[in-house]
Amino acid sequence: MIQNRLLFHQSSVTLEIIGLPDFSNNEYQDQISIISQWKLTIIDKPLIEGKLEHLGPIMDAFYIYSNLLINNETPIYESKLIDIKADNLYIHNIVLKSSKPDVKPLIIKIGNSLLSDTINCFDQLNESSKVRIKKSSFINNIPKKIRFGLTKFKILNFFLPPIISICSLILFSSTFIYFYNPINDKEKNELINTK
């Protein structure tokens, strides 16, 4: 059976996904959900390829690293499969470790332009309707601050109407309030006593 091949390009980077559709799941002929191989080609750099189980962790590593880089945190990502460190503000050092013994790790240095190309290729793969892949959990993660911001809006909307109604009730009823005046009361009592 001929395998499907899908390419995702972004400037100097190409991500190639090779695999088959899952016909038991009523998929079209041009879809891929059983990935047999993937290749990440960066111009002037060694080819990166691997099995399906390596693709997810590598994508996650790039997403986490880029988030750390942008959020002014220490840009270091280390795992069994891949390490990414910043050499300086412009160059990033990627170390890909092979699962096979006696295979030296592959070291690649990429700049910010290639880093953004690579992540944009992964974004295209994540958004593609033709490839069924477990989506990276790091893309749509709404940070705590946003979650707090959204709930704050909801809480405000929930509590604001009753608070306004209570305030208006107090303001309105305050015009009819009866203040107790002890001097008046004394005078009244004196009048009663004289009678």
Next chain:
Amino acid sequence: MNDVLPNKITIWKLRNNNPLRKSYMNNNIKLEEFDALIKITVEMSRYLYPYMREILQSKEDPEQNSVIWNDFNQRFIELINERFNLHSVRVKKLLNLTVNDEILIKSLLTLSLCISNQGYQKLKNFLFNY
């Protein structure tokens, strides 16, 4: 988008919510206006990606003549001088050539990472985390 930003004047007014600008006016930007501005930024980033990439690349190799970077930096400083409040400490930091490299690179990188269809959500997340 047409309801939130019916014309260019609305966008111009929203720009003035930036406290770093000379013509700063606190109009209390609404959530939907904030969202609309993010959508415009993502669309612009998508359109300008090749240029942003070129600027980032020109800074990567120190041996290479970084004419593109110098042109970009010069234009950035010109615009800041023209439109921003120069008495602000944060604006002074933007104009400081020894410090502004990092700010510019991170800003360009952030925009270049938000050109996908989910770029709107990504940029929003980055901004809230900033």
